[in-house]
Amino acid sequence: MNIKAPRGTVDVLPKDAKKWQFVENKIKGICDKYHYEEIRTPVFEHTEVFSRGVGDSTDIVQKEMYTFEDRGGRSLTLRPEGTAAVTRAFVQNKLYGEANQPVKLYYFMQMFRYERPQAGRMRQLNQFGVEVLGSADPAVDAEVIDLAMTVYRSLGLTSLKLVINSLGDVESRKRHRDALIKHFTPYKEELCEDCQSRLEQNPMRILDCKVDRDHPSMKTAPSILDYLNEDSVEYFEKVKKYLELMGIEYEVDPNLVRGLDYYNHTAFEIMSEAEGFGAITTLAGGGRYNGLVEQLGGPATPGIGFGMGIERLLMALEAENVEIPLEEALDCFIVSMGEEPKSEVVRITHELRQYGIQVDQDYQGRKIKAQFKAADRYKAKYVLVLGEEELEKNVINVKEMATGEQVEIPLDQLTLTMKEKLLGGK
Template identity: 50%
Template sequence: MAKPIFQRPKGTADLLADQTALWQHVESTARLLFGDYNFSETRTPIFENFDVFSRSAGDTSDVVTKEMYDFHDKGDRHIALRPEGTAGIVRAYVENKLYGPEFDKPYKTFYIGPMFRYERPQAGRFRQFHQIGAEAFGSMSPALDVEIIAMVVDFFKTLGLKKIKVVINTLGDQSSRDAYRQALIDYLKPHVNELSSDSQTRLEQNPLRVLDSKDPRDQVFVADAPSILDYLSENSTKHWTQVQAILRALNIEFEIDATMVRGLDYYNDTIFEIMTVDDTLKGAATIAGGGRYSGLVSEFGGPETPGIGFGIGMERLLSLLKAQNLTLVPEKQLDFYVVNIGEDTDVVAMQIVQAIRSFGYVAERDYLGRSAKAQFKSADRHHSKFVVTIGDEELANQVASLKNMNTGQQQTVNLSDLYTDLPTLIESKGDK
């Protein structure tokens, strides 16, 4: 059997009408809730100069070394499809001088959109995937760290997700990281030949990334590795302590995982992951992650500016909503179906359906020249609340039949009234 000529690219998915309703529900919930926290939406290009991502993610990250979709365009510019949302937001923040005195501090923004990574497609992972994320620039306050975490928790609870778990760690400031980096090298070097090839490469370049390895050979040594918490500077210790205190004050339960480092190189101080724990999921599934960073804004040519943010994988989130039977969204239902009988009614049927829509109702009509019986079947299939019928006789008298499908009440209405006063007509009890 011959394969179809045209198929979607490997690692992508078509989101059809029966799926997009849930996507729109999740996205609109995010927009509404994030707005409550005074975050505004930013939309950046899907592709950027390659350096935007290589400089922000770090040369040793998997994103840069293995997963980037990059190419040279017709002007021989090195371009990459965005693999994550933060770098583009930072570039836009700097390029548009959003750090200026006329803008509020912290500057709060969020994004929703597709990302691209060339990785082996598997359950819940795609080469084109989607993220919801947010960033806040211009404040080092531990309270802002907690606000970001609280906003994500609030979002998931609003969607109805159960058994949410917050896991936090700190990577400390630069001096903390330098001290810890050396301690980690000293600990791992005697075992270098027993590490995975990836971790052997990372050991000198960025040893913290070894802690993030899922390779069983590395996990043996990660379990007994030194803890970053033992190498924090005074400032980082104070920040870390205050984050925990505010989380407790807001009754947000959390766990500390000193081996968590996140996947990108630009994080420092507070980092976090949010999981949902459910028996049906056979363990914990991470649905959001993020943290605080410094140096990224200045790396893009702006003033030294602290930032904090998070990212949520939409595909993973939606699969978890389905696993917890939280996919119910209001069924799309027609308010009106216009049945037109006879060729001469085609024009007026179009006028009627457009007039109905002008009042804000959802309306549909037949475009296939079908019989009245077939049109009524369509109205029933769409659970239309009202049916407007017009035939040659009604057209001659400039009237139409208006039927309430829930009550069975029916009335004859003037077309002029239908065009100008429809809400009043549908409140009428109909003909006796």
């Protein structure tokens, strides 16, 4: 019997979970300042949501999705990415009819992709992402990028590189597509099997191929920037201008195409340049996807967003030796001696918790010495001791561990006293 976690999945144990909680709370605070609201979607969707939304020619749809048939014969897929799922929710719940536009959303989601597991890229992965639906203003593109950069910087990362590109509008992409087909056709038999099929389906994705990236034809491939029409050029220039006004440095990479079919206009990636981070340097990526809402049955609605891997974020923090501040000290640990004091400790523990104090007690029936050792392991700020003698006097012994100071406090004044000591009376 195999009772280990499936390949490509990991357990996040309590000590590490505190790091995740810190990062997630920091991100939520930033989203609040940027006026983004949280959305939560089902962990699985009808397969068509991803095959139509992400694109049949993508690696995600062709190779990586966990797809199954339910008992009703319906094809369902575990969520491989967030944008299509959020867009489906936007359409189904008619958020395009909300008075406040654009709709600015963020999410924390578990994604599932069947790919070769490696550091920072698992089969079950965790993503933070944002989606803005309902605005074609290039200032929104800049804001989304700014939000992502702010997350990384606020957590202490400094070795970052922002790479941007424009994929142009429909007209620009069609002209570029024709040029790519003409360029790569003479080399078709020299390209990998995937790129041979991409040549007709989505030739731009050849530029994103990891297998053929050193092929000579890549160096001379037509650049999308040479095929942008006037409107697309103007849009891209505004995005760059707004980034510069915010003091955000960037590099333009004409070969940055992203791996999903729905992107147009702005595309971007944020990479770690930290020494020893690893071969896969991308931390976050995203871009504009005007047209996706229509593909999923909604009205014409522009959109832009990004996805950020939490595992890779934690790896980047470790690579840059950024310490996550963790509050590991317990407020109070209560030591009891005897059956009657134990009953009173149960009541006290409950009461203190109701007033916002973090408290624990012994549940192992240990001797008093072992209970004090447990308090030390929990790094308790205060140890409260209640035995038969204290109970008869209706008091409890309170010891402050940092100073060693001990005082006896009447039981009916304990809650008020501990609130004053730990919470400043709040």
